[in-house]
Amino acid sequence: MNNGPEIHIEFAPELHLFVPQARPSGALRTATDGVSSLGHVVESLGVPLTEVGTLVVDGREVPASHVPAEGESVRVRTVTRPQRVPGAPLRFLLDVHLGTLARRLRLLGVDTAYESTDIGDPALAARSAAEQRVMLSRDRGLLRRRELWAGAFVYSTRPEEQLQEVLDRFRPDLRPWTRCTACNGLLRQATKDEVADQLKHGTHRTYDVFAQCRDCGRAYWKGAHHEQLEAIVEQAVSRSAQHG
Template identity: 70%
Template sequence: MNGPRIHITFAPELHLFVAPDRRTGRTEAVTDGASTLGHVVESLGVPLTEAGELHVDGRPVTAAHIPAAGEHIEVRPFTRPQSVPGAPLRFLLDVHLGTLARRLRLLGVDTAYFSEDIGDPALATHSAREQRVLLSRDRGLLRRRELWAGAYVYSDRPDEQLRDVLGRFAPVLTPWTRCTACNGELTEATKESVADLLHGGTERSYDVFAQCTVCDRPYWRGAHHARLAEVVETAVAEFGQQAS
């Protein structure tokens, strides 16, 4: 590009996305004089899903601002917890985030997830159609224009991923109310009503059951309950959003 020269500063929280020589403070960038600030920010590596307030010479602007020569741009991160206006807070997770999807569902958070890779265009379209926040570690996916809303998942460790999402969006937690397999809602079930779906000694060993209203999968407090309960208790204790 051979157009207006601007100065741009990225907040430390965004340094992950930009080239090393742009992590030291104010740097110079050359624009084409026609592209929006949003396009410029993304061209320098930061998905707009991660860019919070944009400031030009100290005043806030939108991503539609056209940078002019000599302007100083500040790209700030989102303030946490981040508000997502326009729809109930719901999520859609990329194919590589299966463990995170199950843990969010375990906490009662509405979380859509496809176990097979349906492709970036289909994921973005699904996000827009159902107004879900798409969570992904794919920066290219988060730049798709048809996306309704999105967020980058910064860690590759499920425990840290969960803390990041809960801290960033502060969803209401209603543990044990969603099916971890399909995201359907759970309802109380009698032993007799799910007897045909049980196997081994389950019917003899347990008395309290729940069942998914969508896929009919039965649930009970089995061998893995203590480990799952620890995940739930840790999340509720730290983030404190639990419906009464």
Template identity: 70%
Template sequence: MNGPGIQLTLAPELRLFAPPNRRAERVPTTTDGASSIGHVVESAGVPLTEVGRLLVDGHEVPLSYVPREGESVEVLAVDRPQQVTGAPLRFLLDVHLGTLARRLRLLGVDAAYENEDIGDPALATRSAAERRVLLSRDRGLLRRRELFAGAYVYSDNPDEQLRDVLGRFAPALTPWTRCTACNGPLEEADKDSVGDRLEHGTQRSYDVFARCVACDRVYWRGAHHARLERIVVDAVAEFGGGAG
């Protein structure tokens, strides 16, 4: 680029997207004089899914604004909780976020998940077709224009990932109402109706069951229940929702 020079300031939480030599508080940036501020921000490495307000010399501007010589541009992160308009809040997770998908489903959050790598174009197309917020750690995927909406998952730790998504979007939590395997709704099931699919020890030890309406999977409070209960209790305590 060989045009106007501006001062670009990224919010602290956005600087990780920039190259190491451009993570200072204020970075002199040369533009081409025609590109929008949205293009300039993306060129700095920041996915627009992570961008909130844009301020030029203290005044808010749209992504389409073309910066001029000497202006100071401040890029803020998205507000939390982030509002998603145009559809009910639902998520789509890429192949690398399986544990996060299961934990969201455990909490009753609608979280579709691709357990195979179907490719960026197909994921983006599904996000648009089903109007789901795509969650990913792939910055390139989040730059695809056909996305309905997207969000970068900042950690590779499942506990931190869950807190990040719940804090950012504040979805309604209805624990124990969704199948962790397929995302379908759960309904109560009596022992007689599911008995032919249970081991003898399970039939003898448990009386409360649920069944997935979509895939017919059967659930009961087995050996892993205490660990799952801890995830639910902690999430509800911090982010609200009704325990199921």
């Protein structure tokens, strides 16, 4: 963008990673083309609009459709937390790179769809819109697609921090141990006989309490990794309770 009005933009600290070209304060000056919206300008500088809260121009809030004028001073704020998504019940869609996060959200009973193969950005965006799911991704290009129902950038690369991010940002209702971590289906109580074909001899002898996915039929019991999973659940539930 050039040969148009020059404006001053200051980004909230949480957004600085998207604009490495800005000064340490998160401020920069940029020329616009005189016709593009402020939302387009912000995105062209590297910030997905999914991460933008309010836009303030010379002290007044403006919509993303606002066309900047010469000399305007813009403040770009981050989304408020907890973030409310209007309309559909809160549910998520995760791309191929967030498999561990998907399993942990399902462990907590959060409705979480996940694509285990790379189906491409257009297909992901279309599914987000069709199923009214919040798209979680580290792909900025995907989050800029207009057809998304809603989206959010996942800032960390560490699964435990990613889970904390999502829980803090959206505050979903937690219903631990109610969903299949493999397919997102709902679990039901099951007898040993109903899941016997999935049990090794030692498991069959040692355990008596089982659950089974209503969709894919996978069996669950408190096996060797249960303490680790219990710790993830307890930490998440405790953090959720602290936030009220």
